[in-house]
Amino acid sequence: xxxxxxxxxxxxxxxxxxxxxxxxxxxxxxxxxxxxxxxxxxxxxxxxxxxxxxxxxxxxxxxxxxxxxxxxxxxxxxxxxxxxxxxxxxxxxxxxxxxxxxxxxxxxxxxxxxxxxxxxxxxxxxxxxxxxxxxxxxxxxxxxxxxxxxxxxxxxxxxxxxxxxxxxxxxxxxxxxxxxxxxxxxxxxxxxxxxxxxxxxxxxxxxxxxxxxxxxxxxxxxxxxxxxxxxxxxxxxxxxxxxxxxxxxxxxxxxxxxxxxxxxxxxxxxxxxxxxxxxxxxxxxxxxxxxxxxxxxxxxxxxxxxxxxxxxxxxxxxxxxxxxxxxxxxxxxxxxxxxxxxxxxxxxxxx
Numbered sequence: 001x002x003x004x005x006x007x008x009x010x011x012x013x014x015x016x017x018x019x020x021x022x023x024x025x026x027x028x029x030x031x032x033x034x035x036x037x038x039x040x041x042x043x044x045x046x047x048x049x050x051x052x053x054x055x056x057x058x059x060x061x062x063x064x065x066x067x068x069x070x071x072x073x074x075x076x077x078x079x080x081x082x083x084x085x086x087x088x089x090x091x092x093x094x095x096x097x098x099x100x101x102x103x104x105x106x107x108x109x110x111x112x113x114x115x116x117x118x119x120x121x122x123x124x125x126x127x128x129x130x131x132x133x134x135x136x137x138x139x140x141x142x143x144x145x146x147x148x149x150x151x152x153x154x155x156x157x158x159x160x161x162x163x164x165x166x167x168x169x170x171x172x173x174x175x176x177x178x179x180x181x182x183x184x185x186x187x188x189x190x191x192x193x194x195x196x197x198x199x200x201x202x203x204x205x206x207x208x209x210x211x212x213x214x215x216x217x218x219x220x221x222x223x224x225x226x227x228x229x230x231x232x233x234x235x236x237x238x239x240x241x242x243x244x245x246x247x248x249x250x251x252x253x254x255x256x257x258x259x260x261x262x263x264x265x266x267x268x269x270x271x272x273x274x275x276x277x278x279x280x281x282x283x284x285x286x287x288x289x290x291x292x293x294x295x296x297x298x299x300x301x302x303x304x305x306x307x308x309x310x311x312x313x314x315x316x317x318x319x320x321x322x323x324x325x326x327x328x329x330x331x332x333x334x335x336x337x338x339x340x341x342x343x344x345x346x347x348x349x350x351x
Contacts, residue, residue, distance in 0.1 A: 007053065007169065008238045015048030016231070017041075025228045036224075037216055043227035047199070049234060050189075054181055055174045056201035058208020060215055061227060065164065065184025067220030068198030069093050072180050073101075075207070075214045076129050076158050082107040084122045084157070086132040088139045090184075093162070097131070113143050114274065116151075123155040130157045134173070135165040135278075138323075138331040140265045140290045142274025146176040146281065153177065164188070164315075169241045170284045179203050180211075185230055187315030188287075191240050195229040197222050240317070240336060244287030247342060248334040254343050255291045260350045262328070265290040288314065289332045293350070298323035298330055307337065307345035319345075 005013070017023045023045045029036050043061040051059035062068045073096075077083065085097050087110045097108050111118040113132050123130075130152035134145045145161065152159045160180040161173040167188045173181045183189055185197035198220075202208040215221065245268075252266035264271075267278035268285035278285055293301055301321075302310040308319040314333035319342055323330040334342065 010049070010052050011169075011237050012235050014052040015045040017045065023228065023231050025224045027224050037219070037221050038212075040224055040227070042224040042231075043222045046197075046222070046227045046230050046234075049231065050168075050185075050199050051201055053168045053234075054201040055172055056181065056208075057203055057205035058211075059199055059201040060208060060211045061185075061222040062198035062200065062215060063220040063222055064196045065090070065162075065182075065186060065198045066092050066096070067218075068182040068184070068200045069162065070096060071211060071214045071218055071220060072160055072182055072200045073129060073131065074218070075211045076160070076180070077101075077106060078128075079105070080107075081128040082109070082126060083129045083131060084109050084111060084119075084127050084152075085130070086113045086136055086141065086143060087111060088136045088141055089131075089133050089162070090137045090164075112141075113148055114141060116147070119148060119151055123151060123157070127152070127155055127157040129160055131160045131162075133162045133165060134171060134282075135267060135286060135288065137165065138290065138329075140267065140272070140288060142267055142272070142277050144274075144277050144281075145171075145173055145178070149173075149177045165288055166282060166286055167237060167241060169238050170286060171282045174201070174203055177203075179207070186313065188241065188244075189237065189315075190230055190233040191236065191315060191317065192229070192233055193313065193316040193318070195226040195233075197226050197230050241284060241287070243336045244334060245284040247336065247339050248285065248287045248289055250339045251332070251334050251342060251346065252289050254346065255289065258347075258350060260294050262292040262294045264292075287334045289334055291330055291332070293328045293330060296328070297325065298327055299325050301330060301349050304349040304351070305345055306348070307341055308332070308335075308349075 047059040158179040164184045256264040317336045319335035320333040
């Protein structure tokens with residue numbers, strides 16, 4: 001591809017086979033004598049596409065989002081390493097950071113990265129990796145990624161960013177100096193709820209080769225079929241994200257004015273902490289909304305939704321809602337349905 005081509009053009013053409021309308025599925029254990037664990041033309045095409053979209057030096061596909069998290073972090077740390085990460089994030093990432101890494105002898109510290117003083121204090125100790133999500137799961141904390149990256153680099157740490165909630169269409173951490181960007185590609189990159197996948201992109205191609213060796217060591221290989229589905233899904237990423245943005249803002253406005261909702265969190269709402277950061281740094285606010293229900297737990301609400309599905313995951317074409325069964329906070333992945341239909345379902349479920 002020509003470097004002058006825009007982002008949307010790249011989602012369609014980058015990495016694709018030049019002699020067919022779709023990159024073929026190479027469903028074999030070896031190709032040209034190479035073992036599937038090291039390379040395969042189908043997921044290599046996915047890697048090349050993502051590298052171009054991220055503006056990175058090397059991309060490595062993995063079997064799922066957590067394979068990307070563990071392989072990226074394990075590549076960067078060594079005996080005695082210290083990792084600083086944001087206090088909220090995907091539940092299994094938090095488990096990896098707060099339980100698995102300490103069990104293996106690594107030092108991890110969870111802080112509120114929205115507070116510059118906490119970050120400064122954490123970085124006073126030698127730190128190898130700073131890890132966070134610019135829009136955190138599930139609380140939708142908004143983090144000043146460029147500010148954190150600058151401080152982390154000044155302290156000599158590498159920065160790993162999980163950009164799953166935003167996608168490279170809305171925010172490109174590499175443009176602000178991130179060393180590693182990863183995604184659960186299962187979510188917005190795929191977009192259709194039909195493939196598990198992860199992707200790691202490194203700024204430094206040599207670091208990418210090290211991550212590739214980690215993939216060969218730890219496994220977690222992306223299947224050719226899922227790579228094919230990712231290649232298909234990414235071609236409509238921009239269109240889908242625009243619609244997710246549109247629907248999510250309408251849903252957030254509805255929820256913010258509803259008498260049975262105590263609080264609504266959405267980066268596009270001026271009332272949400274960090275809105276100015278999102279407005280100035282991102283190209284949109286995404287499809288994730290969080291809200292607190294008054295006077296009952298999440299269970300009752302989840303029992304009453306009909307169009308919106310009370311399922312885990314996010315980034316699908318359909319709207320999904322989930323939350324702590326004993327709490328009052330709902331995380332919603334707003335889908336691509338007719339806006340009025342989504343709101344009507346929420347209205348009847350809220351009662």
